[in-house]
Amino acid sequence: MITKNTTDQVDVLIIGAGPAGLMMAAWMSACGIKTRIVDKRGTKIFNGQADGLQCRTLEIFDSFGFGHRAWRDANHMLEICLWNPNSEGVIQRSDRIADTIPGISHFQQCVLHQGRIERYFLDTISKSGISVERGVMPTKMEFDESLAEEADAYPITITLRHLSEEEATPKQSATSANGAGIEDGLFRSNMAADDTEDIIRKAELNNKANTVEVVKAKYVLGADGAHSWVRNQLGFKLEGESTDYIWGVLDIIPITDFPDIRMRCAIHSASSGSVMVIPRENKLVRLYIQLTTTNAEGGQKFDRSQITPEYILASAQKIMAPYKITYRYCDWWTAYQIGQRVGTNFSTRERIFLAGDAVHTHSPKAGQGMNVSMQDVKAYNLGWKVASVVKGQSDRSILKTYQSERRRIAQDLIDFDHRFSRLFSGRPAKDVMDEEGISMAEFKSAFEKGNLFASGTAVNYGKSIIVVKEGDAAEQGDGSDVATKDKSLQISSKESLATKLTIGMRIPSFKVLNQADARPWQFQELLKSNGTWRVIVFAGNLGSPRQAEKLATIGKSLGGHESFVRRFGPKPNKNETVFEILGVHAGRRQKTTIFDFPEIFRTFDERDGWDYSKILVDDESYHEGHGHLYDNYGIDPEEGCVVVLRPDQYISYIGPVDDYESLDKFFSSFMIVQADP
Numbered sequence: 001m002i003t004k005n006t007t008d009q010v011d012v013l014i015i016g017a018g019p020a021g022l023m024m025a026a027w028m029s030a031c032g033i034k035t036r037i038v039d040k041r042g043t044k045i046f047n048g049q050a051d052g053l054q055c056r057t058l059e060i061f062d063s064f065g066f067g068h069r070a071w072r073d074a075n076h077m078l079e080i081c082l083w084n085p086n087s088e089g090v091i092q093r094s095d096r097i098a099d100t101i102p103g104i105s106h107f108q109q110c111v112l113h114q115g116r117i118e119r120y121f122l123d124t125i126s127k128s129g130i131s132v133e134r135g136v137m138p139t140k141m142e143f144d145e146s147l148a149e150e151a152d153a154y155p156i157t158i159t160l161r162h163l164s165e166e167e168a169t170p171k172q173s174a175t176s177a178n179g180a181g182i183e184d185g186l187f188r189s190n191m192a193a194d195d196t197e198d199i200i201r202k203a204e205l206n207n208k209a210n211t212v213e214v215v216k217a218k219y220v221l222g223a224d225g226a227h228s229w230v231r232n233q234l235g236f237k238l239e240g241e242s243t244d245y246i247w248g249v250l251d252i253i254p255i256t257d258f259p260d261i262r263m264r265c266a267i268h269s270a271s272s273g274s275v276m277v278i279p280r281e282n283k284l285v286r287l288y289i290q291l292t293t294t295n296a297e298g299g300q301k302f303d304r305s306q307i308t309p310e311y312i313l314a315s316a317q318k319i320m321a322p323y324k325i326t327y328r329y330c331d332w333w334t335a336y337q338i339g340q341r342v343g344t345n346f347s348t349r350e351r352i353f354l355a356g357d358a359v360h361t362h363s364p365k366a367g368q369g370m371n372v373s374m375q376d377v378k379a380y381n382l383g384w385k386v387a388s389v390v391k392g393q394s395d396r397s398i399l400k401t402y403q404s405e406r407r408r409i410a411q412d413l414i415d416f417d418h419r420f421s422r423l424f425s426g427r428p429a430k431d432v433m434d435e436e437g438i439s440m441a442e443f444k445s446a447f448e449k450g451n452l453f454a455s456g457t458a459v460n461y462g463k464s465i466i467v468v469k470e471g472d473a474a475e476q477g478d479g480s481d482v483a484t485k486d487k488s489l490q491i492s493s494k495e496s497l498a499t500k501l502t503i504g505m506r507i508p509s510f511k512v513l514n515q516a517d518a519r520p521w522q523f524q525e526l527l528k529s530n531g532t533w534r535v536i537v538f539a540g541n542l543g544s545p546r547q548a549e550k551l552a553t554i555g556k557s558l559g560g561h562e563s564f565v566r567r568f569g570p571k572p573n574k575n576e577t578v579f580e581i582l583g584v585h586a587g588r589r590q591k592t593t594i595f596d597f598p599e600i601f602r603t604f605d606e607r608d609g610w611d612y613s614k615i616l617v618d619d620e621s622y623h624e625g626h627g628h629l630y631d632n633y634g635i636d637p638e639e640g641c642v643v644v645l646r647p648d649q650y651i652s653y654i655g656p657v658d659d660y661e662s663l664d665k666f667f668s669s670f671m672i673v674q675a676d677p
Contacts, residue, residue, distance in 0.1 A: 009154055010036050011390045013217040016224035017041075017132040019114070020356030020379045022121035024221050026064050027383025029128040031531040032576070033390050036215065037130065038160060040137035040224075042169045051280060053112060055105035056456025056506065060380055063529040063649070066120040067107075074110035075281045081260045082444060089270035090322065095444060099264055104457050106509050106522050111280050135163040139212075141220075141233045141352075148349040151392065154216040155351060162211045182309060182330050219386050220352045223379065228358035234348050238361065240341030240414060246291045248312030248335045252327035253283045258320060261285060269319040284331055289316045291335070307335045340414040346407055350399035353386075355379045360410045380529075381406055384647040387531050393568065393578055395670050397482075398466055404477030405461045416453050461504040461650060465670050468493045468653040469503040489669040491662040493654045497641035498538075499634030506649045511627025512584060513619050516594055516612035520621040523629065526613075527649050532580045533667075537657060538630070539585045540640030542596060547640060550657040551583070554642070555598020557660035564664045565600070568671040578674075582614050586630045586637035589619045 012028055014021045017039035028035040053061075053074060061067035082095040100108035122132065140159035147155035222230025226238075254261055258277075262285075265277035273290030280286055289312050309330050317325055343359030356379070382402045388394040452458050462476025463469045465484050468491055469476075473483035484490050493503050501507065509524035527534060537554055540547040558565055558581055570576045583601040585592060594602045594615050603611045618629040630637055644653040644666065655662050 007214045007216060008036070009216045010034050011217070012036075012219045012221065012386060013156070013158060013215055014038070014221045014223060015138055015158075015230055016222065016228075016356070016358075017118075017134070018223060018225065018356060019117065019121075020358075021221065021223035022118060022125070022132075023060075023379035024223065024355065024383050024386075025125045025130055025132075026121055027379070027387055027529065027531075029125040029130050030064065030529055031384070031387035031391065032128065033387050035130050036133065037125075038133045038136035038138070040135070040163065042135050042163075042165055051111045051114060051278065051286060053110050053117070054454060054456045055100060055107045055109065056459070058107035058110070059105060059506070059509070059524055059649075060529065061120070062107075062525065063527060064124055065528070066124060069120055070112060070117065071107065071110070073116060073281065074112035075279055076108060076110045077264045077279065078108060079263050081263045081265045083260070083265055083267040085268065085270040091267060091269060091320070093260065097444070100455060101452055104452065104455055104508075106524070109455070111278055111286070113281065135165065136160050137163060138229060141230070143348065143352060145349060148351050149396065151389070151396065152218075154218055156217045156220050158215045158217065158220065160213050160215055162213075182333060218351075218390060221355055221379070221382070221386075222353065222358050223355045224358060226357040226361050228354065230352065231343065231354055231358050234345070234352060234354075236343055236345045236354070238341035238343055238359070240361075246307075246335060246337050248289045248291050248307060248315065248333065250287045250289065250309060250312050250316070250327075250333050251280070251284050251331040252287070253329045253331075254285050254287075254325055254327055256320075256323065256325040258323040258325060261325075267319060269321075272318045272321075273315065275316055275319045287312075287316050289319065291315050309333045342407065342410045342414050346403035347399075350396060350402075353382060353402065355382060360414065380648060384529070384531050388647070391531075391576075392571070392672055393674070395672060398670050400480065400482050401461075401464045401466060401477075404464060404473070404480050404482045407478040408462065408476075409459055412453075457506065457508075459505065460502060463504075466646060466652055467504050467650070468666060469495075484669045486669060489665045491653070491655075491665050494641070494656065495654055497635065497639060497656065498643065498654050501633050501643065501651055501654060503651050503654060505651060507643070507645060507651055508632070510629045510632045511621060511624055512616045512629050513589060513621055514613065515585075515589060515592060515615040515617050518589065518622070520624045520627075521616075523616075523627075524649065526582070526616075527645065529647065530577070531647050532577050533647060534580050534582060534645040535663065536582045536584060536643045536645065537601075538633075538635050538640045538643065539583055539597075539657065540630075540635070541637040542585050542587045542592060544638060547638065547657075548596075550640065552598060553658040554660055555600050559598060559600035564667045564671070567673050568667055569674055571674045580614070582616065584616045584618060584629065586618045586635075586640075589617045592617065 011034045012024075014024050014035065014037040017037055021037055021039070025035060025037045053070060058067055058070060061070050077099045080097050080099050081093055082097070083091045084094045086092050125131070137160070138158050139161050142157040144155045147153035220230070222228050224230055231238075261277060262279045263277070264279065265275075267275040267277065275290070276288040278286040278288070291307065291312065312333060312335070313326065341361045343354060345354075346359055347353045385394070385398050385402060389396050389399060461467050463471050463473040464477065464482040470492070474481045495501070495503060507523070507527075509522045511520050512523050513520050535558070537551065539551045542548050542551065557563060560566075565579050565581070569578050581600050583597050594610065594612060597615050601614050605611070618627065620626045635641055640657040642653075642655050642657055642659070642663065643651060644663070646652050653662070653666055
């Protein structure tokens, strides 16, 4: 065995290159953080896996610059058809509902192969020199807790083993006569045992490909799946329960007379189980098929080796009868047991974090697995916080909000999934007297209510050092108190100034025009994921002397020599942006110019001249209509307001236009002075 003598040092080491790990890597890439990302699996990206993309996930993709690629390549799902048994027990379409609640986002739910999604991430992180090191797995972790609070320390030591191609390639099932060579996902299923120790033992016997190296890191993210090695090293557990139901998944090009095969469908048979139909790209259709319970006849444990693509198809055919369905091409298949679990802890001393399936598992039928791993439950929430601390911009206190914000949301997801899975897996009630059966009216109601939750747009973070809202921070989070401790820096928001915005939720998107060139934008398009805090001044009607005076007052304060923009801004000679000051007015664009705004909104560069991108107007577009931003945010143009957005587009604070003091106190509670005023 060859051991590398050098010891590498990185700011962030990411273990696991699935969606959660790649989302974290995207943040590190965008923020210029020295990062390595490793994965024990080889170079091959397998078909199948997660495929649903919810509204919020697409908004996040757009903020990283590749949302248009996913939106273009994916299959869009616009309608859900509900199929239930009639009085004779024959399935029939009973209802149609919108797949995505109209108006909640400028995106709708769609589906796309996970390998394609991972490719977008890989292309994005490669721009900063980050690449996934495949066939690499950790074998030892040491954590010097005495260094945990030293900002520039490298308290975590990880030993990495480089595997051979054979060791890094998961075994594929060859049980299907009809599907020889079909890729399967059983190696990632919760019905398969963890193979980490087997890989380590095999690698120890291999003296050809093996090398070992030691990496010292400031922060580590364990995004290594439900069998997480990192979680096991920390001694944390997943708590929850599993149902008795086994589900199979087929990705096929169907040959069928079922009329709604290109719609998302929830099909309940009278007594044979349920199927969810998910139409995908390239004529593919994914079928989630209820197979059996985990107990076979006589109380024996069900033998998962019996599950083959043919077995899964036969179950689908029984459920969908009298309609016929078969296939000649199968792209991928797997099986899983429904389980809902959430981690006891999300981090150790805010140095070693867990994300994705490492801290939560649930059924995939609500389209939340990959979305939750990537977006707000895990890596998207965490990435900008770690980057800000590594760069010395923010105090480490903000890292405590990761668990307080996300464990509460994860538990809400588990509760939702538990109810939804029970309704989906249960036998339909024969009539109102059938108490053991599932009410189809209740199922539809849960489906409709669940759509908002599943979209990712309903996430509402509790009070904390970075969310200024009323109430108790511990009660609104996971029980830990993450509010501002210094009473002299405690402030209050005034949500009445923007009655349709909610502090703690992501800011919704509507059309707005650039003042200088009249180009229309979705407002979220301007909020790139680059680690920047946004201070948005909704100046209102500048034809009002009162509003013009407020704008002049806040502009002078923000641009002043002792402003928090200067104190907490980038370190000298650092080419980065900590704050972005945006102005949005509600007057007529033709009667206003950028020079009606203070210079802080239109900074000047000796080479590039004035910045024309930061002043916007809520007005009519020649070609794309009126976004009515002020109306949709509930902002009075004769009053205006200031909205502070976190780097992940969530609302931190709402206050009066000219209340600079509250803004200064807010940022002073957690940000670090970078340079003398």
